[in-house]
Amino acid sequence: MTDRAGRRSAAAWGVTGWVLGILALLVALPLVAGSRLPDRLATHWDASSGKPDSSMPLWAASLFPALIWGVAAALVALMWWRARVTSSGGAGGWVGATLGSGGVMLLGGQASIVRANLDHADWREADSVTVSVVVTLVAAVGVGTAALLASRRTPAVVPTGGGPTMEIPAGERFVWLSRTSNPWLHATAAVTGVVAMAAVVAGLGGLMGAEAALLAGPFALASVLVLGFASVQARVSERGLEVTFGPLSWPARRWAADAIASARVETRTPSQVGGWGYRLSGLGTTVMLRSGECLVIRTHNGKDFAVSVDDAERGAALLNSLNAQRSS
Numbered sequence: 001m002t003d004r005a006g007r008r009s010a011a012a013w014g015v016t017g018w019v020l021g022i023l024a025l026l027v028a029l030p031l032v033a034g035s036r037l038p039d040r041l042a043t044h045w046d047a048s049s050g051k052p053d054s055s056m057p058l059w060a061a062s063l064f065p066a067l068i069w070g071v072a073a074a075l076v077a078l079m080w081w082r083a084r085v086t087s088s089g090g091a092g093g094w095v096g097a098t099l100g101s102g103g104v105m106l107l108g109g110q111a112s113i114v115r116a117n118l119d120h121a122d123w124r125e126a127d128s129v130t131v132s133v134v135v136t137l138v139a140a141v142g143v144g145t146a147a148l149l150a151s152r153r154t155p156a157v158v159p160t161g162g163g164p165t166m167e168i169p170a171g172e173r174f175v176w177l178s179r180t181s182n183p184w185l186h187a188t189a190a191v192t193g194v195v196a197m198a199a200v201v202a203g204l205g206g207l208m209g210a211e212a213a214l215l216a217g218p219f220a221l222a223s224v225l226v227l228g229f230a231s232v233q234a235r236v237s238e239r240g241l242e243v244t245f246g247p248l249s250w251p252a253r254r255w256a257a258d259a260i261a262s263a264r265v266e267t268r269t270p271s272q273v274g275g276w277g278y279r280l281s282g283l284g285t286t287v288m289l290r291s292g293e294c295l296v297i298r299t300h301n302g303k304d305f306a307v308s309v310d311d312a313e314r315g316a317a318l319l320n321s322l323n324a325q326r327s328s
Contacts, residue, residue: 013183015099017190019073022103023066025198026110030062033114033207041117042126050128052116061113065106072102096147101140107201108136114205132204150247168321176236176318178309182276182289185230193223229277232287234295234309236318241297243287243307253305257326261300263319265312268294273306 030037041061042052056064080095112132120126168174196219203212228246235242240257244250273279273286284304286294295312297319298304309315 013187014190015077015095017187017194018099018103019069021190021194021197022107023069023073025107025194025201026066026069027062029110029114029201029205029207030058032202033118033205034058036119037114037117038120038123040123041113042123043113045126045129050130052123052126055123065110069103069106073099093148093150096150097144100147101144104143105136105140107197108132108139108204111201111204112136114207118206168325173238174318176311176315177233178295178311178315179231179233180289180309181231185226185276185289189223189227189230192219192226196220196223229287230289232289232307232309234307234315236315236322238322241319243305245287255297255299255305257319257322259299260319260323261298262323263295263297263316265316266294266296266306267292268306268308 030041037058040055040057042054043056043061044054045051046053076095076098112129115132116127116129117123196216199208199212199216199219202208203216208215228251231246233244233249235244238257240260241255241263242252243254244252268283268286268288269291270276270288273281273283273288276288279286279288284296284306286305287307289308292308293310293312294306294308295315296304296306
């Protein structure tokens with residue numbers, strides 16, 4: 001069984017963090033640099049000459065992109081809600097692509113405007129934004145594409161198996177899938193990602209120098225690592241067990257069917273295994289994303305591996321049944 005409630009909760013946390021983070025950066029960037037900006041900012045450039053041809057007051061340049069972002073996010077949230085009510089899924093990909101690429105585009109545009117106007121007495125003296133706009137568009141397309149690819153790696157339909165003593169009819173194949181997400185880890189990844197993005201934007205906007213990279217690097221790495229282990233999916237088939245991590249289902253651990261001696265279900269807590277995430281303890285290796293039932297396998301060399309996923313009993317039953325079928 002897929003942990004749909006967990007996935008939706010984690011997605012909501014991530015989307016909320018992304019929307020609020022982008023909103024705060026759009027408003028804050030011009031205001032933070034206000035002492036180095038003219039009273040009016042160049043906000044539009046002639047395509048042929050590359051020179052500024054329109055301007056806005058500082059307060060308007062700060063609030064207008066934020067207003068656009070707020071309205072766009074509200075519309076996407078409404079459409080997402082309607083899609084969830086009227087269908088079984090499939091909305092996550094376009095939501096991630098729209099908010100991801102839209103946020104990068106607006107934030108990159110805001111950083112380009114601030115940088116172009118920085119340290120100029122009059123908006124007509126603002127620098128060209130052609131290069132930065134091209135870079136922003138490429139980055140936005142990349143983020144949107146990554147969001148669509150990530151959504152396609154998440155199964156929308158999950159086959160079901162039988163009970164603890166399931167029978168596998170001859171000639172038929174059973175596959176069991178289960179997924180668990182930790183919303184707190186998703187929120188942590190969003191926060192660290194926003195901090196990294198703020199440092200990058202400050203660097204692009206000319207507000208920070210080399211220290212921007214020194215700040216963005218560790219936070220970006222932390223965001224990627226935490227996001228990579230904020231969700232886990234387990235898959236049981238005739239090939240054995242596959243456990244994958246993160247929105248891209250990578251990295252992954254796999255055990256061939258003939259390497260698994262037995263499978264069982266245990267109730268484990270973070271305090272038993274030493275905390276959250278990928279843990280090594282006296283109980284073996286445990287992927288702990290929430291307290292409760294875990295699918296536990298024992299390999300032929302006597303090592304245990306556990307993963308905290310729902311419906312673990314059917315996953316264990318299918319593994320044991322496949323083992324019995326091979327040995328008969």
